[in-house]
Amino acid sequence: MALIQNFPDELLDLHHHWHQPSEHPGSGPGRVHPLGTPGAGLEFLQFHRDFMVSFHKWYDTQPFADQVAVAPWHKVPDELKVAGAGWTTGFANDEIRLNSNSPAFVNADELGAFIERGIHNQFIHGAAAFIYNEPIVGTFHSPLSTYFYQIHGLVDWWWQQWETIHLPNVISRDFIQAILKTLGGVTVDGGGIVITPGGPKPVDPWGPSFSTLTRDRVSAIEIDLQRIQQGR
Ligand SMILES: [Cu+2]
Known part of the structure; x- marks a missing residue:
């Protein structure tokens, strides 16, 4: 049973x-x-x-x-x-x-x-x-x-x-949420991630290793971001 x-x-x-x-x-x-x-x-x-x-x-x-x-x-x-x-x-x-x-x-x-x-x-x-x-x-x-x-x-x-x-490709929701909370806004483009806390001011929060992000990693982040922005 x-x-x-x-x-x-x-x-x-x-x-x-x-x-x-x-x-x-x-x-x-x-x-x-x-x-x-x-x-x-x-x-x-x-x-x-x-x-x-x-x-x-x-x-x-x-x-x-x-x-x-x-x-x-x-x-x-x-x-x-x-x-x-x-x-x-x-x-x-x-x-x-x-x-x-x-x-x-x-x-x-x-x-x-x-x-x-x-x-x-x-x-x-x-x-x-x-x-x-x-x-x-x-x-x-x-x-x-x-x-x-x-x-x-x-x-x-x-x-x-x-x-x-x-x-290395997995960025957790908690991690992204922490970033959103800290910096107020994140947009993603094909070349990487741009943090915009109230204006288009590119910041690189992850340091040198961030520049090695591949397109696949960025697309994974994009999906996470969409989910968070849609409240999921
Ligand atoms: Cu099911």
Whole structure:
């Protein structure tokens, strides 16, 4: 039995609304970047990471909390890797790429889009619903099932592996927020970042290493900035 009792409606609605804006209007900000558009992949990763943090704030205090049942998978479980559950050579190759980062993902947005549009949307929720006989995992109410946290734990684990490799490329939201707070405004152009605290006065807050920022790093920062400016 893997359904979670007493699950807070607000969390369930937050998730449903994010995926389906017409449902539960007002439950959180909803998705900013539609599937298939720039920023959508990173938003998918970040939303579910944040969601799992919110979930654990509640779940871990419950007397019935079962941490083993919600522990992240670190690979697609073998029992799901059967044709009857929809496993294909294509998904097997996707998993190899996710584990090896070869070919490399240029940024977390590309990684997130690859996972969401592939294994996540087309395989793993449905396969888990089928193999574990837990139909709700295949619906927008999937957070009611402990399998949700194993699935999204795996998605997040792939992201964490990528972050470990690309640490210099990753600029956290907290870091950007601290900069916004300190300096009042940031604009990004193709050549780098210009800090404008009330006027177009370029400043280089990161020192010499900042000048080595690549276009990929800047685009990752741009996405973070858009998210912050839109209140996500
Ligand atoms: Cu979801």
